[in-house]
Amino acid sequence: xxxxxxxxxxxxxxxxxxxxxxxxxxxxxxxxxxxxxxxxxxxxxxxxxxxxxxxxxxxxxxxxxxxxxxxxxxxxxxxxxxxxxxxxxxxxxxxxxxxxxxxxxxxxxxxxxxxxxxxxxxxxxxxxxxxxxxxxxxxxxxxxxxxxxxxxxxxxxxxxxxxxxxxxxxxxxxxxxxxxxxxxxxxxxxxxxxxxxxxxxxxxxxxxxxxxxxxxxxxxxxxxxxxxxxxxxxxxxxxxxxxxxxxxxxxxxxxx
Ligand SMILES: [Ca+2]
Numbered sequence: 001x002x003x004x005x006x007x008x009x010x011x012x013x014x015x016x017x018x019x020x021x022x023x024x025x026x027x028x029x030x031x032x033x034x035x036x037x038x039x040x041x042x043x044x045x046x047x048x049x050x051x052x053x054x055x056x057x058x059x060x061x062x063x064x065x066x067x068x069x070x071x072x073x074x075x076x077x078x079x080x081x082x083x084x085x086x087x088x089x090x091x092x093x094x095x096x097x098x099x100x101x102x103x104x105x106x107x108x109x110x111x112x113x114x115x116x117x118x119x120x121x122x123x124x125x126x127x128x129x130x131x132x133x134x135x136x137x138x139x140x141x142x143x144x145x146x147x148x149x150x151x152x153x154x155x156x157x158x159x160x161x162x163x164x165x166x167x168x169x170x171x172x173x174x175x176x177x178x179x180x181x182x183x184x185x186x187x188x189x190x191x192x193x194x195x196x197x198x199x200x201x202x203x204x205x206x207x208x209x210x211x212x213x214x215x216x217x218x219x220x221x222x223x224x225x226x227x228x229x230x231x232x233x234x235x236x237x238x239x240x241x242x243x244x245x246x247x248x249x250x251x252x253x254x255x256x
Pocket of ligand 1: 066067068085
């Protein structure tokens, strides 16, 4: 399939190389074709590193990522106005809020998983506007090609994203396989919190069944939700132990 999908692009390049007229139109076609190829590779499971450009490498069951260490769409702003953040600072969404529609301002991280199994997800975030910790405190999250993605409480209660084909679903917003991930409290210091289901906080888990490259997607929900770092760790590792290891950030491997 990949050879076939490149074939029209190859013909177009040949055509342009022989033609000096209407170059602008042909260039548009080329851009469209490249875009389709990108979308196709994103949708495929089992991408290799060379398909996606770079990956964050899991090591010893831990993935630690500076949230800002990626390419962002318009609307996301890099901020560094507080001392208590690492790397280049943190990212916050300053575009229009997207409370009911996940997918706007989408950014994808590729994770190269060697140690398969169930990982817990958390991030370090703050609300960067006002004094009410129930506002500007959430962003959408999705793992589109993982074996499973769910919220779980210590009581055993489990919720699955809406439209995932599984139930029950969380209280409050969820759509198209996305969870709304929120933090709580009126202290706006950056803190490690990541919950789903309103007023019924469930921790976040994802299952990687086989070794390979998996997608972690975020998209804008609240404006002025600032995110500094993300952390995934095997569920048999405590969060404190994972944090002890997490200052050694995961290698961002360039595949090109
Ligand atoms: Ca950071």
